[in-house]
Amino acid sequence: MSYRKRISIFITLDSIIILSALYFGNYLVTTGFPELNLLFVLSSFTLLLSYHVFSLIFKIYKKAWEYASVGESIIILKVVSLSIISVSVVQQLMMNGLHFRLLAVTCLLCLLGIGGTRFWWRIFRDDYLNNSLYKKRTLIIGAGSAGTMVARQLLKSIDSDLKLIAYIDDDYNKHHLDILGIPVIGGISQLEKAVEELNIENIIIAIPSLSKKKLNKIFLECAKTKAQTQILPMLEDLVTGKISVNKFRDVEVEDLLGREPIDLDIDSISGYVTNKVVLVTGAGGSIGSEICRQICNFNPKQLVLLGHGENSIHSIELELKEKFEHSPIELLPEIADLKDAHKMQSVMNKYRPNVVYHAAAHKHVPLMERNPEEAVKNNIIGTKNLAEASSLHGVETFVMISTDKAVNPTSVMGASKRLAEMIIQHMDRNNKTKFVAVRFGNVLGSNGSVVPIFKQQIKKGGPVKVTHPEMVRYFMTIPEASRLVIQAGALANGGEIFILDMGDPVKIVDLAKNLIKLSGFSIEDIGIEFTGIRPGEKLFEELLKEDEIHEQQVYTNIYIGRTSNLYLEEINEIIENYSSLEKEILRETLINLANNQVKLIDEPLISASG
Structure with a gap:
C-alpha cells in the first residue's frame, strides 16, 4: 500500500471515529440524538480540525501500527486530550459554557475507537495471520540482550517461519520469568527434556559473546535432540547492519573446533x-x-x-x-x-x-x-x-x-x-x-x-x-x-x-x-x-x-x-x-x-x- 493511500485511509477512518464519538457521546449524556445546532456543528468542526493538526504535530500517521506498543498509546492519548481541550476552550469562548460530561464521554469514545482500531490490527496480525501459517516451534538459548532482540524480531515478523516457544538460560535468576511473554524454562541441562516435551523443531543459539569451548559444550547438548540448531550472526555484522538479527545461520564445524581469534600486532x-x-x-x-x-x-x-x-x-x-x-x-x-x-x-x-x-x-x-x-x-x-x-x-x-x-x-x-x-x-x-x-x-x-x-x-x-x-x-x-x-x-x-x-x-x-x-x-x-x-x-x-x-x-x-x-x-x-x-x-x-x-x-x- 502506498504512503498517500495509507494516510488517506487513516484520516478518513479517524474522522468517522471522531464524529461518531461526539454524536454517540451526546446520545449517552442527553439520552437522545443531538440536534444539528450551532453548538454541535462548532464542536464537531473544532474537534476534527484540532485532532488532525495535533496528529501532524505528533506524526501519528507515520507510525507503523503493526508494531504498536506503549509509546504509540501515549501519543494517541496526547492527541485526543489536546483536541478535547481545544473544543472546551472554543465552547467556553463562543458559547459561554462548558459541556464537561459530553467532552469527557467523547474523549473516552475517541480513545477507545482510535486506539482500538490500531491495536486490533496488531492483534489480528500477530494472532491470526501468524498462526494461519505453519511455523517451526523454536527455542532460544540465551535470554540476554541478544536473545530478547531475536525474540522481538520473531514476534514482529509475519514472514518468519519460526514460532517462538521458550528460552533456555543458565542464569538461575531468569528461570520461571516471562520475557516478552515467552517463558524461561530452565538451563542447558534441561534442554533435551524441553525439546521433547515442547515438540521443539528449531534451536537458536543467541549468545554472541560465547567462547568456542562453551559453544562446543552447548552444541553437544543440542546434538542429543532432533531439532535443527542455528546460531546468531557475528555481533560485528549485526552492529554494522550487514546482517539483520533474524538472519540465522547453521552452526559450522569451524565454530566448534576453532579457538578464540588471535589479535594481530x-x-x-x-x-x-x-x-x-x-x-x-x-x-x-x-x-x-x-x-x-x-x-x-x-x-x-x-x-x-x-x-x-x-x-x-x-x-x-x-x-x-x-x-x-x-x-x-x-x-x-x-x-x-x-x-x-x-x-x-x-x-x-x-x-x-x-x-x-x-x-x-x-x-x-x-x-x-x-x-x-x-x-x-x-x-x-x-x-x-x-x-x-x-x-x-x-x-x-x-x-x-x-x-x-x-x-x-x-x-x-x-x-x-x-x-x-x-x-x-x-x-x-x-x-x-x-x-x-x-x-x-x-x-x-x-x-x-x-x-x-x-x-x-x-x-x-x-x-x-x-x-x-x-x-x-x-x-x-x-x-x-x-x-x-x-x-x-x-x-x-x-x-x-x-x-x-x-x-x-x-x-x-x-x-x-x-x-x-x-x-x-x-x-x-x-x-x-x-x-x-x-x-x-x-x-x-x-x-x-x-x-x-x-x-x-x-x-x-x-x-x-x-x-x-x-x-x-x-x-x-x-x-x-x-x-x-x-x-x-x-x-x-x-x-x-x-x-x-x-x-x-x-x-x-x-x-x-x-
Missing part, C-alpha cells in the same frame, strides 16, 4: 609488509590464497601470485582485483614451477620481493607414500631453489609453511617437510635474509582435507569413512593459519620454527559425528565405517620434538622451537641420488634422516654428520 606487520613487494608461492591454494587476501589488507606495493596451476592463480587474481579494486596494490600473477631453479632465479630478479611466503607443497600423505620422488622434487628441491634465489636477490624475510607431520615423521610428506625446515634453518646461518618456518596442524576446509571429504560422503548418503576410532588431530581454520604465518614474519629474527598453541586435539570420529549432525542427519542415518590406518599415518600428531621444546611464548599463543640437528650434506646427497633409488628405499631414507637416524638400507649413501 598490526603495527609490526605493517612495518614489514606495507608498501613492500610480497611474493606468495602456492597462491592459488587454500593457505596461499588466504595469505594473499589478508596481506592485501596491509597495502603492499606489489603482490606476486606465484603458482603452478593457471586456473587457481587466475581465480585468486580475479577475486583480489574485485575485492580490492580501489586499492593501489599491483597484482602480478606468475605461472612457475618451484623445481625449475633457473625460473626461480628469474622471478626473483624480475620482482625483487621484500617478503616471500612459501605455501606451495605436496601435502597429501597417502599420495606421497606412493610417489616419494615427487615429495623430494616439490617439497625439498623446490624449497631449496626458492630459498637460494631469495637469498641471492636480497629478500628480507622468508616464511615457509610447515606441518605438525614434520615432527617425528612416519610419512614421506612429513619427512620431506622436516628436511625442508632443515634447509630453511641452514640458509638462515650467515645470511642477511631472515628464514623462518611456521608449523601447525590440520586446516579446516582446505583442499582435500578431512572436512570436505566427510561432507561429500554425507551428501552421498554415507557412510563416513574414518581410519581409526582413536585417531586424533589438531585443527585450525584457514584464516587463523594465515594470520599465524603473517605474524611470524613480523616476529622473525631468523632461523626460528614458530608453533601455534593448537589447544586440545580432536578425535576424528567425533568430528565425523558432529558433521553428520550439523548436516541434519542422525549417526544411524549416515553411519561411520572404520577403514584402518593408511600408510604413513600416525594415531596422533605432535608439534615439537623433545629436543625442540621451548616453553617461552614469543606472542600470544605462539611458541618457538629450538634448532635441532641439520643434515645438509645428507639432504644434498638425497637430492643428487633420489631418482636412482627404489621408492621404498627412498621412502625409508627420507624418514630415517628426518628422525635423525642417519643411515641407508643397502649401502652407506649417507654418513652421519650434523
Whole structure:
C-alpha cells in the first residue's frame, strides 16, 4: 500500500471515529440524538480540525501500527486530550459554557475507537495471520540482550517461519520469568527434556559473546535432540547492519573446533609488509590464497601470485582485483614451477620481493607414500631453489609453511617437510635474509582435507569413512593459519620454527559425528565405517620434538622451537641420488634422516654428520 493511500485511509477512518464519538457521546449524556445546532456543528468542526493538526504535530500517521506498543498509546492519548481541550476552550469562548460530561464521554469514545482500531490490527496480525501459517516451534538459548532482540524480531515478523516457544538460560535468576511473554524454562541441562516435551523443531543459539569451548559444550547438548540448531550472526555484522538479527545461520564445524581469534600486532606487520613487494608461492591454494587476501589488507606495493596451476592463480587474481579494486596494490600473477631453479632465479630478479611466503607443497600423505620422488622434487628441491634465489636477490624475510607431520615423521610428506625446515634453518646461518618456518596442524576446509571429504560422503548418503576410532588431530581454520604465518614474519629474527598453541586435539570420529549432525542427519542415518590406518599415518600428531621444546611464548599463543640437528650434506646427497633409488628405499631414507637416524638400507649413501 502506498504512503498517500495509507494516510488517506487513516484520516478518513479517524474522522468517522471522531464524529461518531461526539454524536454517540451526546446520545449517552442527553439520552437522545443531538440536534444539528450551532453548538454541535462548532464542536464537531473544532474537534476534527484540532485532532488532525495535533496528529501532524505528533506524526501519528507515520507510525507503523503493526508494531504498536506503549509509546504509540501515549501519543494517541496526547492527541485526543489536546483536541478535547481545544473544543472546551472554543465552547467556553463562543458559547459561554462548558459541556464537561459530553467532552469527557467523547474523549473516552475517541480513545477507545482510535486506539482500538490500531491495536486490533496488531492483534489480528500477530494472532491470526501468524498462526494461519505453519511455523517451526523454536527455542532460544540465551535470554540476554541478544536473545530478547531475536525474540522481538520473531514476534514482529509475519514472514518468519519460526514460532517462538521458550528460552533456555543458565542464569538461575531468569528461570520461571516471562520475557516478552515467552517463558524461561530452565538451563542447558534441561534442554533435551524441553525439546521433547515442547515438540521443539528449531534451536537458536543467541549468545554472541560465547567462547568456542562453551559453544562446543552447548552444541553437544543440542546434538542429543532432533531439532535443527542455528546460531546468531557475528555481533560485528549485526552492529554494522550487514546482517539483520533474524538472519540465522547453521552452526559450522569451524565454530566448534576453532579457538578464540588471535589479535594481530598490526603495527609490526605493517612495518614489514606495507608498501613492500610480497611474493606468495602456492597462491592459488587454500593457505596461499588466504595469505594473499589478508596481506592485501596491509597495502603492499606489489603482490606476486606465484603458482603452478593457471586456473587457481587466475581465480585468486580475479577475486583480489574485485575485492580490492580501489586499492593501489599491483597484482602480478606468475605461472612457475618451484623445481625449475633457473625460473626461480628469474622471478626473483624480475620482482625483487621484500617478503616471500612459501605455501606451495605436496601435502597429501597417502599420495606421497606412493610417489616419494615427487615429495623430494616439490617439497625439498623446490624449497631449496626458492630459498637460494631469495637469498641471492636480497629478500628480507622468508616464511615457509610447515606441518605438525614434520615432527617425528612416519610419512614421506612429513619427512620431506622436516628436511625442508632443515634447509630453511641452514640458509638462515650467515645470511642477511631472515628464514623462518611456521608449523601447525590440520586446516579446516582446505583442499582435500578431512572436512570436505566427510561432507561429500554425507551428501552421498554415507557412510563416513574414518581410519581409526582413536585417531586424533589438531585443527585450525584457514584464516587463523594465515594470520599465524603473517605474524611470524613480523616476529622473525631468523632461523626460528614458530608453533601455534593448537589447544586440545580432536578425535576424528567425533568430528565425523558432529558433521553428520550439523548436516541434519542422525549417526544411524549416515553411519561411520572404520577403514584402518593408511600408510604413513600416525594415531596422533605432535608439534615439537623433545629436543625442540621451548616453553617461552614469543606472542600470544605462539611458541618457538629450538634448532635441532641439520643434515645438509645428507639432504644434498638425497637430492643428487633420489631418482636412482627404489621408492621404498627412498621412502625409508627420507624418514630415517628426518628422525635423525642417519643411515641407508643397502649401502652407506649417507654418513652421519650434523
